[in-house]
Amino acid sequence: MRHAVAVSNGVRSLKFNYLCARYPALRCLHSSARRHSPQHPSSPDALDPRLEDLGNVIRDEYAIIRENYNAPKHAVVLAHGLLGFAELRLAGRYLPxxxxxxxxxxxxxxxxxxxxxxxxxxxxSIEMRAEELARDIAASAPGEQVNIIAGLDSRYMITHLKPTDFKVKSLTTIATPHRGSAVADFALKQIGDDRLAQLYYALDRLKVETGAFAQLTRDYMTNTFNPATPDIKDVRYFSYGAAMQPSFWSVFRLSHRLLEQIEGYNDGLVSVASSKWGAYKGTLEGVSHLDLINWSNRLKWLAGEITGNRQRFNAIAFYLDIADMLAKEGL
Structure with missing residues (x-):
């Protein structure tokens, strides 16, 4: 038995060594290593201490991948957000x-x-995305119980579609605009009704759906979607938010400033206040909206390693910890 356990642990270590080799920007923690102590709130990268008034602040708990995590009992469904995709092929079968x-x-x-x-x-639209999500899960996990990591379309699906082909045990949302976003308000206002109609017409000719954009406004989410979409009692709801201060070169510099003035702390697209839903697990400090799906620039990681200003957030460690949390919740 001991030999079997040792072999199992060895295989897992080899797998994680492979993961670290494939994604060199990641830092992996082996059993002999120690975690870095949490960064003090007064450090240069830290945000205003008042951020803690909005809930638990997660500083560098996800800087490193641990060697062991618990796995939840049920499958985890990952569903992308607005303008997302499962896999994008820019050159057909010629490039990965x-x-x-x-x-x-x-x-x-x-x-x-x-x-x-x-x-x-x-x-x-949220409704159309929810219907497709339900079909996708039903095809992949018929008769199963699942934990979903997604957003507004999942909330709609759980409350309104009430799928019977599978059972949703939990929904975890990450920087989801449950109360809309001032960025959407600003964008639609700047475009204007006349030009917006023209834009929608042009996109429709290109067979690009446009239903989601108007549904991300604060008015729609607060006064229409949320009142009509209450939580379901036997589903567990968890959420995370993120907040950061963008650099001068950040793509989120302008949107962050707008959100900060209107909604407060934010990740460049969604405020912490809008992200909170159900059991709020905490705010990821110093993390942008793109960081959350592991799309950080590798040059950013390399520069951090060279200068000694190592990054304090690892998206893979974060998602592994969500799975670990679900397991500890008995899900």
Missing amino acids: GVQYWRGIKEALSMQGVRVITATVPPSA
Whole structure:
């Protein structure tokens, strides 16, 4: 028995060594290593201490991948957000596809988690995305119980579609605009009704769905969607938010400033206040919206290693810990 356990642990270590080799930007923690102590709130990268008034602040708990995580009893469904995709092939079969969940699905699978990646229309309405999500899960996990990591389309599906082909045990949302986003308000206002109609017409001719955009406004989410979409009692709801201060070169510099003035702390697209839903697990400090899906620039990681200013967030470690949390919740 001891030999079998040793072999199992050895295989797992080899798998994680492979993961670290394939994604060199990641830092992996082996059993002999120690975690870095949490960064003090007064450090240069830390945000205003008042951020803690909005809930638990997660500083560098996900800087490093641990060697062992628990796997939940039920499958985990990963469903992308607005303008997302499961796999994007820019050159057909001639070049490898670009994975939306780059490295995350593989890492979860290596820890014994059954992972289902769902694909929904990138910019369709919440209702249309929810219907496609339900079909996708039903085809992949018929008769099963699942934990979903997704957003508004999942909330709609759980409450309104009430799927019977599978059972949703939990929904975890990450920087999801449950109360809309001032960025959407601003964008639609700047475009204007006349030009917006023209834009929608042009996109429709290109067969690009546009239903999602108007549904991300604060007015729609607060006064229409949320009142009509209450939580279901036998489903567990968890959420995370993120907040950061963008650099001068950040693509989120302008949107962050707008959100900060209107909604407060944010990750460049969604505020912490809008992210909170159900059991709020905490705010990821110093993390942008793109960081959350492991799309950080590798040059950013390399520069951090060279200068000694190492990154404090590892998306793969974060998703592994969500799976671990679900396991500890008995899900």
